[in-house]
Amino acid sequence: MPRNGTEPPRTPPPNYRGPVETPDVIVIGGGIAGASVAYELAAHRSVLLLEGESSLAMHSTGRSAATYIPGHGAVARDADFDRYVAMLGAVEEAARKAQKAGTPAAEAANSFALPPSLGEWTVFAKPFFERAFAAWYKELGA
Numbered sequence: 001m002p003r004n005g006t007e008p009p010r011t012p013p014p015n016y017r018g019p020v021e022t023p024d025v026i027v028i029g030g031g032i033a034g035a036s037v038a039y040e041l042a043a044h045r046s047v048l049l050l051e052g053e054s055s056l057a058m059h060s061t062g063r064s065a066a067t068y069i070p071g072h073g074a075v076a077r078d079a080d081f082d083r084y085v086a087m088l089g090a091v092e093e094a095a096r097k098a099q100k101a102g103t104p105a106a107e108a109a110n111s112f113a114l115p116p117s118l119g120e121w122t123v124f125a126k127p128f129f130e131r132a133f134a135a136w137y138k139e140l141g142a
């Protein structure tokens, strides 16, 4: 992101419209919060995103595990959190069974499917389950 507001970013975002001399909005901080706000505002306003570091996401955002956990936060709903905990329980149960049956962790994770009763999960990619099964196998001493 430009440090003086005149150089284009190395990889311009899709809605980058060129240098801004008198922006409608100035957003300070290029972590997930600032970058998201700037991105959304840029659809309707000229936006200048100021970041103190030499590139974006060098603080908390760059260190995040990038996991979306339903149920976190002030407006969390109990039902979301219950569903998340039930999902973790389903993974644990399947990992314990597979480990007992001698199935390799990667194979078990690959064939794992969440029970339809837990609804559709689009936020957990396949590697999440691979890591979760591997962690359970480690825990179980496999």
Ligand SMILES: Cc1cc2nc3c(=O)[nH]c(=O)nc-3n(C[C@H](O)[C@H](O)[C@H](O)COP(=O)(O)OP(=O)(O)OC[C@H]3O[C@@H](n4cnc5c(N)ncnc54)[C@H](O)[C@@H]3O)c2cc1C
Residues within 6 Å of the ligand: 028, 029, 030, 031, 032, 033, 034, 050, 051, 052, 053, 056, 057, 058, 059, 060, 061, 062, 063, 064, 065, 066, 067, 068, 069
């Ligand atoms: C190890 C770790 C793991 C995490 N895992 C998860 C996770 O799995 N899931 C999850 O949801 N959250 C996770 N988090 C939390 C999440 O990363 C933070 O809540 C989020 O990144 C905060 O984003 P932010 O934009 O508010 O702050 P930051 O990412 O800290 O961004 C603030 C930016 O503002 C800039 N800045 C500050 N002051 C100025 C100034 N005066 N002028 C110019 N620039 C300035 C900073 O340089 C920085 O780039 C994790 C955090 C850590 C540390």
